[in-house]
Amino acid sequence: MTQRMKFWGRMSAFARAQLRLTTAAKEGLGDPVLAELVVLRASQLNRCAFCIDMHVTNLREAGVGPRRIDLLPAWEESGDLYTARERAALALTEAVTVLTDGFVPDAVYARAAAHFDETELAHLIAVIVAINNWNRVNVTVRQPPGEEL
Structure with a gap:
């Protein structure tokens, strides 16, 4: 596929704001690996190769092992490869990203709320x-993957 435009270069103020937004969201989550698993899973769902x-x-x-990276699309069927906290975050990621039937199910939200305090949960939602x-x-x-923004 051919790149349609160099969006980020044309929108430098937006790019800087988006980067600040992402940084602020991740800061309060605490666990950088959890944040990366979440953003990778959303990116897989959205088919964002970059x-x-x-x-x-x-x-x-x-230092995350290849099995945890490779099996992320099947995290629900991967046993104890992901912690309960990670699985709750991944379920919320999928619900917010896909918005099945236009909402995030109460059970998915409650599952995440059981593993994250309100501040952490707010940051998790912001990361998503x-x-x-x-x-x-x-x-x-x-x-294109691997190119500068």
């Missing part, structure tokens, strides 16, 4: 929202 490439690289650099912003722009303009 973000998948980036976040797989980030996870590898953080931020990566969906990145994904939607990158998919729309066909941002």
Whole structure:
């Protein structure tokens, strides 16, 4: 596929704001591996090749094993490969990203709330929202994997 436009270069103020938004969201989550798993899963759902490439690289650099990266699309069927906290975050990620039937189910929200205090949960939601912003722009303009923004 051919890149449609160099969006981020034309929208430098927006890009800086988006980067600040993402940084602020991740700061309160505490666990950088959890944040990377969340953004990778949302990027997989949104089919954002640029973000998948980036976040797989980030996870590898953080020392996350290949099984945890490779099996992320099947996290629900992967037994104890992911912690209960990670599974709750991934379920919320999928619900917010896909918005099945237009809402996030109460059970999914309650599952996440059982593993995160309100501040952490707010940051988790913000991380999910931020990566969906990145994904939607990158998919729309066909941002090539591995290129500078």
